[in-house]
Amino acid sequence: MDKAEEVEYDLDEQDHAWLELVNKQRQEEGMGAVSYDDLEWIIDLLEKLWFDLDIVKADPAGPISTEDVPCDVCNDAECDNTNAIVFCDGCNLAVHQDCYGVPYIPEGQWLCRRCMLAPGMPVSCIFCPNTGGAFKQTTTNKWAHLLCALWIPEVGIQNHVYMEPIEVSTMIPRSRWKLVCSICKVKRGACIQCHKTTCFTAFHVTCARRSGLSMTNRTLDPNAIRAFCRRHSPMVSFTCF
Ligand SMILES: [Zn+2]
Ligand SMILES: [Zn+2]
Ligand SMILES: [Zn+2]
Ligand SMILES: [Zn+2]
Ligand SMILES: [Zn+2]
Structure with missing residues (x-):
């Protein structure tokens, strides 16, 4: 599946700063870095799941x-x-x-x-x-x-x-x-x-x-x-x- 095509979320400055911190920590613990694309994909997925939840859909007002x-x-x-x-x-x-x-x-x-x-x-x-x-x-x-x-x-x-x-x-x-x-x-x-x-x-x-x-x-x-x-x-x- 081509991730880039479906992702509607764009990382902002705060996301970048947070990801840099996380990756620094991961490096110290010997783990690989998380890419910008991966983070965008995950946030996008979570937002779509949240939107699909019934409580949000039921009555927004x-x-x-x-x-x-x-x-x-x-x-x-x-x-x-x-x-x-x-x-x-x-x-x-x-x-x-x-x-x-x-x-x-x-x-x-x-x-x-x-x-x-x-x-x-x-x-x-x-x-x-x-x-x-x-x-x-x-x-x-x-x-x-x-x-x-x-x-x-x-x-x-x-x-x-x-x-x-x-x-x-x-x-x-x-x-x-x-x-x-x-x-x-x-x-x-x-x-x-x-x-x-x-x-x-x-x-x-x-x-x-x-x-x-x-x-x-x-x-x-x-x-x-x-x-x-x-x-x-x-x-x-x-x-x-
Ligand atoms: Zn009353
Ligand atoms: Zn009365
Ligand atoms: Zn009166
Ligand atoms: Zn009185
Ligand atoms: Zn009435």
Whole structure:
């Protein structure tokens, strides 16, 4: 086989320098020198083998795009093989398998609940005035953000594998429905309040997320659901004092 014909790799200065070092060593050990052509052929072969590997071919844009888009539920972009970020083919929603309850990624397309059950129809969250995001149905046949449901202490999820339906119980105090969001100023749905006990600042969960208020990572510690208003945000006080 004529090696020179098929080789697409050309040695650069660094390769030359490295080869000279190797050959010097080989000479000292009584071995023959490796030729430039041999090295070019080997690197070329390795590059072609690497290119043929399935992991590279499968989805060249995959790891890059998921790294940049955070999960709509936990706001984290990190993922692994057992808890990947899946994208809805209808609305491009990005969610972790565990966060949205997708135990198996289906072959072909995947649709979030909203795109599957109410395609093209506007749905609104019973807890906040914001549209878009990870929706699930409630036990009352309405819609709510999974994010809102997870952050309002009295709201539960019936099936934690599928993360649905959202259980709207009578446990939610009436006062919660009366709070006015300090961010969007809309008195609709149910707000949460600043974790500082002396502070009563209220906000919708989605408003807090969108305006970048300090919120603990619920996925890391489900019991530590703490959100702070801008004044009491741990990060802000750190930079102030
Ligand atoms: Zn997540
Ligand atoms: Zn969708
Ligand atoms: Zn909501
Ligand atoms: Zn709001
Ligand atoms: Zn506060």
